[in-house]
Amino acid sequence: MLAPARYAVLRLLTAARQRTRRWPGSPRALDGVAALSCFSLMVLDVPGLADADNSLTGLTATLVLAAGAATLVVRRRAPWVPYLVALVLLGWLHELTLIQFALYSLGRFRGRAAGVAATVGYVAWSYAMFHLPGWPEHRADTLSGFLGLIVPIGVLAAAVGIAAYRQDLVRELASQRARAAVFQAVQEERISVARDVHDLVGRELTVLAVRAEVLAARARGGPHLKDFEELADTARRAHLMLNDTIVHRADERTATPGLEGLTALAAESERMGSPVTLEICLAAHRLSPLRQTAVYRVVQECLTNAAKHAPGERVSVAIGLDGTRLRVTVRNALPAAVPVTEPVSSGTGTSSMRERVTAMGGTLTAGAHDGAYEVVAHLPAGRLPSRP
Template sequence: MHAKPAVPALRRAMANGRRLADGWAGSPRALDVITALSCLCLMALDLPGLAAADNSLNGPLAAVVLAAGCATLLVRRRMPWISYLAALLFIGWLHELTLVQFALYSVGRHGGRRAGVLATLGYTAFALVMFWVPGWPGPRGETLSSFLSVVVPVGVLASAVGIAAYRRDLVGELTARRAESAVLQAVQQERTSVARDVHDFVGRELTLLTVRSEVLSARARETAYAKDFEELADTARRAHLVLNDIIVQRGERAPTPGVEGLAALAEESGRAGSPVRLAMDPDAGELSPLRQAAVYRVVQECLTNAAKHARGETVEVSIAADGPLLRIAVSNGLPAGAQGRAPVSAGSGTASMSERVRSLGGTLTATRTQERYVVLATLPRG
């Protein structure tokens, strides 16, 4: 009777525990701990032999020595040479080759190709010297060639795997940096585009204000208001010059179209293979030019993404007034084979759309389900 209410709490606790375990298992420190424990488990198989032959270590003392050597793997990311030196010590003292495999991998993984090659050469030379030292516990009748056929491949293979992982990490980091740079560049380009639109739209209004002030000044030339209209015209000219100085034009470019250009955009998308169903509230035409340009950019980017990732699917575009806000909704179906793909427009295009909308006080979200991809944006109408 009293156990049922505790079941949801228990389930939540178990779910939280699983999330904590997953997060801990994926951390670099956890991987280092697992690596050290794995090495210790493999080396523990040699405990009977170490106690019997290698310097007459007893079982507990051998376990402590092996655990101390494996503990050096906990700092393998920052100081991989510590585990490497400990592994060489184990070779010369205990004739143990397990730790050196982990150490060479760590040097190659976290030190790079040059460090991995140097560590492998040093290990091979050290092992060769130890081979000639009396007392090496090798099999009866073992020759130098058979010895090197085991020792050298162990080091080369471990170091090569580490170097390959190091190169993979570099490629992954480079790819991430390039993606980040592409997003930043897209955001900067969108900011430049917004600034140019500001120049075009506001500059046009300032020009009209200047011309109108000059006309009124001419009409009121013989009145007391003539000087005021002249000052107003001069102020408008100066404001236009300041605008030109702040927003430098870099090349000729037409301003971003407004909502009147959406019909042509939808027609172009249909010719490209992605038909569009456009539903637009007439009140959208009353928005300011900058907000209309933002609506156009959002729809344009969504149609571009649909053409790239969902070609042939119908794109639903809805632009409707909702009180003080204008809501833009663009959605399209996803092809049957797109379940494993990244979300449509998950890169720099989404960043540029978001930058344009946020610059005008709006919001933008992009969500993906198994069947559809939906972009929702809101802009203040006032």
């Protein structure tokens, strides 16, 4: 039976483990903590070990136990090492503490098969030791003690380790799914950008090819006929290369609107319960169509997020020019209370927006400031065409 002091130390270590469950320490440091915890428990048995074995003194028993606990430092890379050492200490000194840590480590870092195999080996080894002289010393009621203490200790330690192993797998799977969702959102945004490039640039190439053919027809017999024909052929080949590079999928869609589509977005957001204040400078309407589609996507995602996470709050959208850079600011007040129903969200919207803006050579920041959530995107404005 464990001494009261040992119970107290075990409870303190359990409480410390619960408090440091989220501690972002390195695995090597955590292994060191495990070894130190095991030694702290085993050192309580040093007086009894020295009395039971005349070959050991208090100092030598402490050193032996410290060496055994030190093997837990390699419990992740080689969990069988502390397990084998624990079996030796079990047969020699009848020490049960290290075997608990070793069985837990095998279940935690090697899974169910290793944990079950190690538990069976531990029970078999303990049963063999049970029939040897000197362990346990009192044989009157030792079988019930063996079945009521030795076996449950190993089964419980391995079971906890296996449960932790399965929990690690669940967390890793959830993390991989989250990373895959972000990657898929980024890929979809890249495809969207590519389609917008195809729609906008392809249209201009078509106009260029047609215009060059018209000029070639007018220049029949003139010195520039060959030049116009080569220009038309180059435009057609560029259009074909664009089609080959950006493969259309079966789910064709219309081109992404530009700034002219923001009014419809604002009206839709108001129907969803989030009024929108829209401010667009006149110079922004002279941006290239590709930049306008990027602005549309950013505002669209921001309004969607505002409707999910801050329903009923007013959203302000400001689009203006800051020197040679376009600035898009979307800001909404944070709700006073958390919504009763958690919105359905994959958490990939910000990644999609950032991918779209980064593809255009810009930057995007998003976060809470002064009681409001604000998204700011900066895009290179390029050379604005002069007004006709």
